[in-house]
Amino acid sequence: MALIDLDHVSKVYDHASRPALEDVNLHINRGDFVFLVGASGAGKSTLLSLLLREEKVSDGEIHVAGNDLHRISNRHVPHYRRSIGFVFQDYKLLENKTVWENVAFALEVIGTKRSTIKSIVPQVLEAVGLTGKENRMPHELSGGEAQRVAIARAYANHPQIILADEPTGNLDPTTSVGIMEVLEAINRTGTTIVMATHNEEIVNSMRKRVIELHNGRIVRDEENGMYDSALYFPDEDVTQRSRLEQAVRSVEKVSSLSNDYIGDDDNETTTETVDLERFKPHKTETEENGNEENAVERLARNVHTGRTGRYGEAFASAEDTLTWGSGLGDADAADKEDTSDDDDNAGKMSDDIVTVPQPPHASVPESVLGPAPAPPAPPAFLQTETEQETVAHATTDLQAQETAKRTEKAQQLENAETGETDITDRADKDNVKDGE
Numbered sequence: 248m249a250l251i252d253l254d255h256v257s258k259v260y261d262h263a264s265r266p267a268l269e270d271v272n273l274h275i276n277r278g279d280f281v282f283l284v285g286a287s288g289a290g291k292s293t294l295l296s297l298l299l300r301e302e303k304v305s306d307g308e309i310h311v312a313g314n315d316l317h318r319i320s321n322r323h324v325p326h327y328r329r330s331i332g333f334v335f336q337d338y339k340l341l342e343n344k345t346v347w348e349n350v351a352f353a354l355e356v357i358g359t360k361r362s363t364i365k366s367i368v369p370q371v372l373e374a375v376g377l378t379g380k381e382n383r384m385p386h387e388l389s390g391g392e393a394q395r396v397a398i399a400r401a402y403a404n405h406p407q408i409i410l411a412d413e414p415t416g417n418l419d420p421t422t423s424v425g426i427m428e429v430l431e432a433i434n435r436t437g438t439t440i441v442m443a444t445h446n447e448e449i450v451n452s453m454r455k456r457v458i459e460l461h462n463g464r465i466v467r468d469e470e471n472g473m474y475d476s477a478l479y480f481p482d483e484d485v486t487q488r489s490r491l492e493q494a495v496r497s498v499e500k501v502s503s504l505s506n507d508y509i510g511d512d513d514n515e516t517t518t519e520t521v522d523l524e525r526f527k528p529h530k531t532e533t534e535e536n537g538n539e540e541n542a543v544e545r546l547a548r549n550v551h552t553g554r555t556g557r558y559g560e561a562f563a564s565a566e567d568t569l570t571w572g573s574g575l576g577d578a579d580a581a582d583k584e585d586t587s588d589d590d591d592n593a594g595k596m597s598d599d600i601v602t603v604p605q606p607p608h609a610s611v612p613e614s615v616l617g618p619a620p621a622p623p624a625p626p627a628f629l630q631t632e633t634e635q636e637t638v639a640h641a642t643t644d645l646q647a648q649e650t651a652k653r654t655e656k657a658q659q660l661e662n663a664e665t666g667e668t669d670i671t672d673r674a675d676k677d678n679v680k681d682g683e
C-alpha cells in the first residue's frame with residue numbers, strides 16, 4: 248500500500264449540483280513531491296481537505312500512512328493529523344505569539360517534553376532560515392518569513408506528509424523561490440509533499456510529479472510534469488508547445504544518453520527544421536561543469552513574473568473559492584464532545600514507518616480523456632521513425648499554422664482594399680453577382 252491511497256473516491260458536498268471529486272484513484276509514495284494543478288473549482292482543496300480528514304468521502308476509500316480515514320473516529324482525528332503538517336496560503340500564525348512560540352506551540356499541543364521542544368525549535372527555525380527572528384511577532388514579519396514560520400510549525404514534529412494549499416499564493420516570485428527551497432529541502436528528508444498551486448513557473452521549473460484535476464476528476468498524472476495542459480486549453484499555442492515539449496524531451500533523452508546535444512554536427516538524428524532549442528532548458532554553469540542542477544536552482548533561474556498560468560488567467564482567483572483551511576476546529580470540537588476516553592496516543596508523535604511498495608500511478612479514466620494518448624516517444628536511436636514522426640508532426644503543424652495566418656492576413660488586406668468588412672460582406676456581393 249502506498250503512503251497515500253485513494254480508491255474510487257467521490258465527494259459530493261451538501262446541496263452541490265455536481266461532485267467536487269468523482270471516482271478519484273490516486274497513489275502517492277513516501278518521499279514523492281506532487282503538485283496538484285487545475286482550474287479553480289477543479290477539486291484540489293477538496294482533495295487536500297479529505298486527506299486532512301477535514302471532510303469525509305461520500306464514496307470510496309482513503310488510506311493515509313496505514314490509517315483508513317473512513318474508520319478514524321472524530322476523537323482520533325487530532326492524533327491522525329499529527330503525522331501531517333499543513334501549510335496554508337495565508338499562514339494562519341497565532342498573532343499573539345512570537346515566532347519561537349508559534350513553532351513551540353505545535354509541539355506543546357502534542358505533549359512534547361519541554362526539554363525536547365527547547366532543542367527542536369532552534370533546529371527547525373534554522374532549517375527554514377529564521378535564526379535570529381525567534382522573538383519577532385507575526386505582524387513584524389514579511390510574508391515570506393511568516394510562511395517560513397508556518398512551514399517550521401508544520402515540520403516541527405517531522406511529519407510523514409506535508410499538505411500545502413497555495414503556499415506561495417500571497418508571495419512575490421523571489422520570495423516564493425525561498426519557500427520552494429524550504430519545501431524541497433524538507434522533501435529531501437523523506438517527507439512527502441502534496442502541494443496545490445496555480446503557479447506555472449514553480450511547476451514548470453521544479454519538474455515534479457504533476458496531477459491535474461478537471462471537474463473533480465484526475466485527467467493527468469505525469470512524472471516531471473509541466474503546468475499547462477493541452478487537454479482543456481486546446482488552442483494552437485498550447486497544443487503546439489505540448490507537442491514540441493514531447494519532441495524536445497525525446498531529443499533530450501537521446502542527448503543525455505549519448506552525452507550529445509541537438510545541433511551537434513555529428514548528431515545525425517537531428518534533421519528537424521523547428522527551432523527546438525528555445526524549448527529546451529538552458530544549461531547553467533552548474534550543468535556545464537557536469538553537475539546536475541537541482542529543482543530550486545532551476546526555479547530561481549526561471550522565476551520572472553510569478554505568472555499564475557492559464558488556469559489563473561481563465562478563472563476566478565484561488566482566494567474566491569478556497570475552501571480548505573478551517574484548521575483543526577471541527578476535530579478539536581469533536582475531541583471535546585467525546586471525553587469519555589482519554590486518547591492513549593496523545594502526546595506521542597507519529598513516527599510509524601510504513602513500508603511502501605511501488606503501485607502504479609492513478610490511471611486516467613478513459614471516459615474523461617477518450618482514447619489514451621500515445622506514450623512519449625522513445626529515444627530516436629531506439630525507434631527513429633516515431634521520433635522523427637513527432638518532430639515532423641510538430642513541424643507540419645507549425646507550417647499549417649503559418650499558412651493559415653498568412654491566408655487570414657491576405658484576406659484582411661484584400662478586404663481592406665475592396666472595402667469589404669468580413670466574409671458575409673463578400674458572400675452578399677457574390678450573391679448579388681449571381682443574381683445578376
Ligand SMILES: Nc1ncnc2c1ncn2[C@@H]1O[C@H](COP(=O)(O)OP(=O)(O)OP(=O)(O)O)[C@@H](O)[C@H]1O
Nearest residue numbers: 260267286287288289290291292293565568569570
Ligand atoms: N464546503 C463546500 N460546500 C459546497 N461546495 C463546495 C464546498 N467546498 C468546495 N465546494 C465546491 O466543490 C468544487 C471543488 O472546489 P475546490 O475548492 O476543491 O476546488 P479547487 O480546485 O481547490 O479551487 P481553487 O483553486 O479555487 O482553490 C467547487 O465546485 C466548489 O464550489
